[in-house]
Amino acid sequence: DARVTQTPRHKVTEMGQEVTMRCQPILGHNTVFWYRQTMMQGLELLAYFRNRAPLDDSGMPKDRFSAEMPDATLATLKIQPSEPRDSAVYFCASGLDRGNQETQYFGPGTRLLVL
Amino acid sequence: GQQLNQSPQSMFIQEGEDVSMNCTSSSIFNTWLWYKQDPGEGPVLLIALYKAGELTSNGRLTAQFGITRKDSFLNISASIPSDVGIYFCAGQSVSEYGNKLVFGAGTILRVKS
Numbered sequence: 001d002a003r004v005t006q007t008p009r010h011k012v013t014e015m016g017q018e019v020t021m022r023c024q025p026i027l028g029h030n031t032v033f034w035y036r037q038t039m040m041q042g043l044e045l046l047a048y049f050r051n052r053a054p055l056d057d058s059g060m061p062k063d064r065f066s067a068e069m070p071d072a073t074l075a076t077l078k079i080q081p082s083e084p085r086d087s088a089v090y091f092c093a094s095g096l097d098r099g100n101q102e103t104q105y106f107g108p109g110t111r112l113l114v115l
Numbered sequence: 116g117q118q119l120n121q122s123p124q125s126m127f128i129q130e131g132e133d134v135s136m137n138c139t140s141s142s143i144f145n146t147w148l149w150y151k152q153d154p155g156e157g158p159v160l161l162i163a164l165y166k167a168g169e170l171t172s173n174g175r176l177t178a179q180f181g182i183t184r185k186d187s188f189l190n191i192s193a194s195i196p197s198d199v200g201i202y203f204c205a206g207q208s209v210s211e212y213g214n215k216l217v218f219g220a221g222t223i224l225r226v227k228s
Contacts, residue, residue: 033216043158106160
């Protein structure tokens with residue numbers, strides 16, 4: 001049963017610290033998405049990769065957030081320095097881009113609390 | 116930007132009742148997806164719709180892709196306690212940035228047994 005995996009599942013840190021979240025997409029998928037979920041904003045798209053190339057990161061605060069795909073089996077989302085307003089659940093999703101039909105499968109999320 | 120209006124915001128129903136929720140948009144989408152999220156978990160895909168007018172079932176769930184491509188509904192028949200959760204619709208459109216999903220705000224479903 002192929003699934004998207006994310007680590008860590010939970011993270012508590014202090015303001016100013018660096019946070020790194022990792023995602024392993026489903027084998028064979030060629031797209032990876034990072035989302036942030038909060039009560040106030042719902043699910044927001046932060047970044048989007050296809051074939052490891054960043055396509056759209058317009059939803060991501062550029063000054064402190066960065067997203068990369070070092071290889072096809074690993075995507076990372078970093079926050080440096082972290083701030084209390086970054087507290088949220090961060091989801092990674094992967095999919096197979098087949099033109100205009102694509103279904104995204106979500107990981108279990110990383111619950112981040114910045115004190 | 117694109118927005119989805121999902122309704123109702125929440126529902127509290129009796130076990131065994133049927134449930135209906137829908138999403139509308141002023142934008143056209145080429146794919147509609149319905150997800151369910153349980154507490155502490157990520158959204159799980161329930162149904163994917165790829166063609167206008169398409170009606171698709173998955174067990175007790177039925178969803179339709181509106182003819183205008185601007186709306187979709189999800190029905191759950193004979194609800195059971197494990198149907199509790201948050202249901203999200205998502206519309207997908209093709210842009211210069213590829214396939215991006217826009218999510219509704221979610222429908223919170225509670226079931227009384």
